[in-house]
Amino acid sequence: MSGKALIENGHPYFVPTDSLEDASSQWPQGYLSFSHYDYLGLSHHPAVTAAAKGAIDRHGTGVGASRLVGGERLAHRALENDLANFIGVGGVLSIISGYLTNVSIINHVLGPKDLLIMDDLAHNSIVIGSKTGKFATLTYAHNDLEDLARILEAEAGNYGRVLIATEGLFSMDGDITDLPRLLEIKESHDAWLLLDEAHSFGVLGATGAGLCEHFDIDPGRIELIIGTLSKSFAASGGFICSSAEVIEWLRFTLAGFVFSVGLSPATVAGAHEALNMLRREPERVTRLRANSRYFLSRARATGLNTGTAVGEAVIPVLFDTPEQCVFVAEALMQSGIYAPPVIHVGVPKDLPRIRFFLSASHTEADIDRVIAKVAEARAASTRAPDRISAE
Structure with missing residues (x-):
């Protein structure tokens, strides 16, 4: 053709x-593709495809139910634990869809007395997430953190929780957030931060651990970090990084996890091997x-x-x-x-x-x-x- x-x-x-x-x-x-985000060139690597095939042989093609009601596989927690260790956070929860991850989590942590402030070029999953609850929503000019500071100064006192949402590496423009300044602003106003690192992991930092590694910042200072398995990890699905306590709470309460099927065995195994290869190479x-x-x-x-x-x-x-x-x-x-x-x-x-x-x-x-x-x-x-x- x-x-x-x-x-x-x-x-x-x-x-x-x-x-x-x-x-x-x-x-x-x-033929040459510049349209796929196989950043590390692992989607056809023999070790990655062999891991996925082996998981199908052992576990079949699906997990059959949500992990809460149908049980999970040892491989689910193994992948999540290794991702948490690699990124440097307390825990990770994987979800069937990267897009669903942002849509689910924003509404879950904000209520009617709260405020979401997002970069006006944030990903559509954040935009849709901003429309799913009864909280207030404002935007700040793209990567203009002084505009964000002005909004927080004027508005933060009128709300309970304030969540800032932005991307690490912006998926449409290829620019990055000034994380040190953003954390300074966030912490001075006692706000929370959701940092979408879908395009950051495997890309930013010396070992690909993301924007925090890029700026040499402790990821524990960020309340919610969102990742995806569909890019550097050559699979599909999303994941949430947070403290161990928050992740355990989400396992029992986050609708996008509780009511969605778990990641398939092939997806888990392929992504895990991609992570292993990133760490080895x-x-x-x-x-x-x-x-x-x-x-x-x-x-x-x-x-x-x-x-x-x-x-x-x-x-x-x-x-x-x-x-x-x-x-x-x-x-x-x-x-x-x-x-x-x-x-x-x-x-x-x-x-x-x-x-x-x-x-x-x-x-x-x-x-x-x-x-x-x-x-x-x-x-x-x-x-x-x-x-x-x-x-």
């Missing part, structure tokens, strides 16, 4: 990427960082707009119009590079972009190839704007 045939369905989404992989030989340099984080910095420097040297990205796994390239963005994405597809456009969902309408996910498995040649193609297509779009609009 060609890139052209795939886009002729009217849009560049829901592309069956296994078909692209199967058709790799049609492109001189093969921290050089994967180093390689990912080198690739990310190389992509950022090459993109900027070519005149591409990468916004506020810091060069850590997620790097957007911004375009002038949605039409130009789609045009470049289609040109990439025609050359065997899959990186779909983001033009309305999850980003401001005036900031269309292609979001590139870097991996430890990418090479500098891969990066040079994609940068050259983006620059070529962007130049072509500026020479023929009328044709782009018509398309």
Whole structure:
């Protein structure tokens, strides 16, 4: 199946990427994906896939019920304990969906007398979580912690609990939160913090332990840290990090856990082996960082707009119009590079972009190839704007 045939369905989404992989030989340099967040290059690693297959052979394909009512497997607690040890927190609770994790926890810890203050570019799961309860909600300008401080100064005294929600590494912009300043503000107002590290674990810090390791900060200073297994850990599902006491309370009370099925044996085993490999091979984080910095420097040297990205796994390239963005994405597809456009969902309408996910498995040649193609297509779009609009 060609890139052209795939886009002729009217849009560049829901592309069956296994078909692209199967058709790799049609492109001189093969098929190349920058659309998947396999940051450490572990999703096809023989040790990870073998662990998942072995778990299916021993335990079957599912766990059959929620862990509270149907029992759990030893592997569930083993993964959670090792994640807690790796991140440096008191405990971890894994949940069937990363998205569900934020949606569930915010409503669970806040009540009618409480206030949620979130970064205005926080992930949609936080936004939806903010709408599920009867608490008040405010936003502060993206990464503007002085704006947050002003809001807290004016509003914190009017509420019981105050929860600040933000991301560690922002999934659409590739920038990070100034955690030392954020904790200073939080603690001076006796607020709580929910830090979404979905894109941080396996990426930030010398060993991939996240934003706290990046800034050399004790993660115990953060009330709730949210992670996912679908990125660096090459599986699916989410998890909550907190003190051991809070995690034990959540095991019996959090609706998103109590009323959802437990992670499948294959998911647990694959994610656990990915975690083990990260701990054994921290050089994967180093390689990912080198690739990310190389992509950022090459993109900027070519005149591409990468916004506020810091060069850590997620790097957007911004375009002038949605039409130009789609045009470049289609040109990439025609050359065997899959990186779909983001033009309305999850980003401001005036900031269309292609979001590139870097991996430890990418090479500098891969990066040079994609940068050259983006620059070529962007130049072509500026020479023929009328044709782009018509398309």
